[in-house]
Amino acid sequence: MSFLRNRMGTIVVIIIGLALFAFIAGEVVQYGKSFFSGDQTTVGEIGGEKIKYEAFNARLDQNTKQYQQQFGQSLTPQLTSYVQNITWNQYLSQIIFKKEVEKIGIVVGTDETRSMVSGTNPDPEIARNFTNQQTGQLDRAQLNQFLNNIQNAPASDPMKAQWADFVASRIDAKKMEKYLAVIHNGLYVNSLEAKDDYEAKNKxxxxxxxxxxxxxxxxxxxxxxxxxxxxxxxxxxxxxxNPAELRTFKYVAFNAAPSKEDTAAIKVQADKLAADFKASTNDSLFVQINAIDAVNKAPLAFQRKGQLDPKIDSVMFGAAKGFVYGPYVSNGSYKVSKLVDERVGPDSVKARHILLNPQTEGGLPKTLAKADSIKKLLEGGKSFADLAKMYSIDKASAEKGGDLGTFGRGAMVPVFEDAAFAGKPGEIKVITSQFGVHILNIEEQKGSSKVVKVATVDRPLLASSKTQSEAFAKAQSFLSQANAGNFDAEAKKAGLEVKTATDVNGLASALPGLDNAREIVKWAFKAENGDIADKAFTVGTQYVVPRVTEIKPEGTLALxxxxxxxxxxxxxxxxxxxxxxxxxxxxxxxxxxxxxxxxxxxxxxxxxxxxxxxxxxxxxxxxxxxxxxxxxxxxxxxxxxxxxxxxxxxxxxxxxxNPAPLTNAVREKQTINQALLQRADNQVFDALKDKANVKDYRAKFL
Known part of the structure; x- marks a missing residue:
């Protein structure tokens, strides 16, 4: 007791100190979690500016739609990752350069903006959108008409807001161009550098x-x-x-692909399907009932040579109407194809249209009646361009007088395409598609070649429930036996190959041998080193069990x-x-x-x-x-x-x-300077990105 009384002051101080330390440490830990993993709505931070997931996702959705529209294809996991990175880099570029531009006072004034939009040398993106397809030159009248329409449009018109956003983006691009011009103008190659470079290449x-x-x-x-x-x-x-956290993990895969028995059973179904298809008298209905792949269920359209599946392209163009081919294997399915029709038709069509929306016109019957009235006005001599601007809901083509340009087969929806390619130049037709009611004017048809209409039904090569159950049972058995210490040994005992995914980043979508492994990557970045997944992940036709083997944190890696x-x-x-x-x-x-x-x-x-x-x-x-x-x-x-x-x-x-003396230092300087310019933009961006203290939390959301 005497010992305690004599040292009570010291003991109290120590206790208070430990309590304060525990409190502060707790706060630091919580702060650290927030700092390194962001909050539940922040997808990243750039120069202290937070990128909210809702805004990022909206731009990602817009970029995805633009990509699909431009390239006409759905996105694979790899392409999805590509578009995600494009969207992230847009934010990086926009925020980083905006701060630099503001810091050095770069502006784009009212007169300069006006010149960019409607001056003698408009912004390249504006010029591209208003280029005459025939001449390849800027259509000044079309641009002026569009600007007049935008100016007179009500404030509630979404096109007005879209145009304002577009112009704002071009102003930002102009500021960035000026900023980089400042950098470029600061690059200089002197005569000594030119001489050294010349000798390095020629001595x-x-x-x-x-x-x-x-x-x-x-x-x-x-x-x-x-x-x-x-x-x-x-x-x-x-x-x-290490610019970003990386993880390495091993994994084993249990094959659940169709067995020989599964394939044989599906072949029997396909053989019966072929016999029924030959006997069918209503091919369109047969396809709707029997096709499983959505592509095969799409409305039938005439196609030229080279557009069909390579397995049947040559066959169908040499066959007679009603010919049935198959079963044949293509893209993981047994397929049966039938030549429904053939004809000789144009290769391309130049057309224009006016599109009406049944939902805003009071239903389809009223819309068709209105379309017939517009058609009569056109046949009576009214201007197609004027009526398109007045009535068409397709604003992009309406501003061009309804012009759709020249298109080949496969560019339009089948019902519209059939009408355009089967009609005659000068003809005006009323057509209904999933987009609404079209008043179509065929202006010109070019070329002539044989086209065919082919119907296809399919039976996917899928594993039976028995095959899947057996593979899943093996995966579960492995999971019950494996741990951090015996993962490799258990795999060897089961006759499995252990594969390694090395230095995977948190946004990876594919792994060696696994095309769509996003869920595995997301699990790995939540797991601890040495962890084995508590379930088998389904990837394609495989059940995959991963184990994290190494974590490399962001920053300088330890020895x-x-x-x-x-x-x-x-x-x-x-x-x-x-x-x-x-x-x-x-x-x-x-x-x-x-x-x-x-x-x-x-x-x-x-x-x-x-x-x-x-x-x-x-x-x-x-x-x-x-x-x-x-x-x-x-x-x-x-x-x-x-x-x-x-x-x-x-x-x-x-x-x-020694080489001959350098006689043209100017040319050598230009060559070196060009190489500097090519590197400068990326190097400046990388330097600014390092300075911006970028924090990327996308792996939590994507």
Whole structure:
């Protein structure tokens, strides 16, 4: 008790200190979680500015639709990842450059904006959207008409807001262009740089060398110490900066693809399908009932040679109407195809249309009646362009007088395409499609070739429930036995190949052998090192069980994290020390390169016409240190030992052949400056990105 009384003050201070430390540590941990993982609505931070998921997702959705519209295809996991990165880079560029532009006071004034939109030299994007398809030149009248319509449109018109956003984006692009112009104008190449570059590309060196290769010492004969690793790591520490967290994991896959029995059973179904298709008298209805693939269920359209599945393209163009081909295997299905119709028709059509919306016109009957009235006005001589601007809901074509340009087969929906290709030039038709009611005017038809209409039904090659159950049971059995210590051993016991996905980033969508592995990646970035998934992931026709084996955090990686990576280089450094001593001993007192070779027990290799700009040693590889040293040496003098990337070297320069004097420094400067300009934009962006302290939380959401 006396001890406690005498030291009570100290004890109280310690207790209070521990309590404060616990409180502060708790806050730091919570702050750290928020700092490194963001909140539940933030997809990233750029220069302190938060990117909200809702805004990011809206732009991502817009970019996805634009990509699909431009390329006419649905997005694979790889393309989805590509569009996601484009969207993220748009935010990076927009925010980073905006801050820089504001900092140095770059502006685009009212007069400059007006010039960009309607001046003599409008913005390239505006010019592209208002280019006359026939002349390839800017259609000034069309642009002015559009601007007049926008100006007179009510404030509630969505086109007005869209145009304002578009112009704002072009102003931002102009500011960025000015900012980069400031950078470009600061790049300068002087005459000395031009001369050095010219000589680096044209001055020739002739020399002889002897070498002792690192491969001459077996790895097993070399002892590498921790100090060797630490020395290499310290010297190259800057190269071990990890821009984003990476994870490595192993995985095994259990095959649930269709068995031979499954395939045989599906073939029987396909054979019966072929027989029924031959007997069918209503091909369109048969397809709607029996086709499983949505593409096959799409309305039938005439197609030219080269547009059909390669398996049937040549066959159908040489067959008679009613011919049935199959079953054949294509894109993972048994398919049966029937030649429904054939004809000779135009290759392309130039047309225009007016599109009406039944929902806003009071229903389809009223819309068709209105379309007939418009058709009569057109047949009576009214201007198609004027009526298109007045009535068409397709604003993009309406501003061009309803013009759709010239299109080939496959560019339009089947019902519209059939009408355009089957009609005659000058004809006006009323057609109903999923987009509404069209008043179509066929202006011109070009070319002539045979086209066919082919109907296809299919039976996908899918695994039976028995096959899937067996594969799933094997995966579950493996899960019940495997742990962090025996993962590889259990896989070997089960006859499974263990694959490794190395240094995977948090946004990866594919892995070696797995095209759509996003769910596995998301799991891996939530797991701890050594964790095995608590379930088998379904990827295509496989059940996959992963295990995290390494986590590389963002920032400079620790020595242990890169030890395996740097091991070959460290091994060569240790070998270099041994071989350098041997080769230096041979060089000591030698008066010629031949004496060095004789003492070292190797041969002299003569080399001709090497240039500094291409430091490649013929028959070996790139040797920067060696070639750099040669071009800094005096002829006829045996060198010291040079430790290269592939061995140690001693050389003697026979001669240098100087190029003709540089007579046109201006051209050389221009060449170097062009190379600088090509690199400058990306290098500036990378530097600004580093400075912006970018935090990327996309892996949580995507």
């Amino acid at each position: 020739l060196a002739n020399f002889k060398y002897v070498t002792l290769n690192y491969a001459s010492i077996p790895d097993s004969k070399v002892t590498v110490t921790d100090a060797d690793y630490q020395s290499y790591y310290d010297e190259h520490k800057a190269s071990f900066k 242990e994290a890169v030890k395996k990576q740097i091991a070959p280089a460290v091994l060569n450094i240790v070998k270099a020390k041994q071989l350098s001593e041997k080769l230096q001993a041979a060089a000591n007192g030698a008066s010629s390169i031949d004496q060095v070779a004789q003492k070292a027990g190797t041969t002299v290799v003569p080399i001709q016409n090497i240039v500094f700009a291409n430091p490649v040693l013929p028959g070996i590889a790139q040797e920067n240190k060696l070639i750099g040293s040669i071009f800094g040496s005096q002829p006829n003098k045996v060198s010291k030992v040079i430790e290269g990337d592939h061995g140690v070297y001693v050389y003697v320069v026979d001669s240098f052949i």
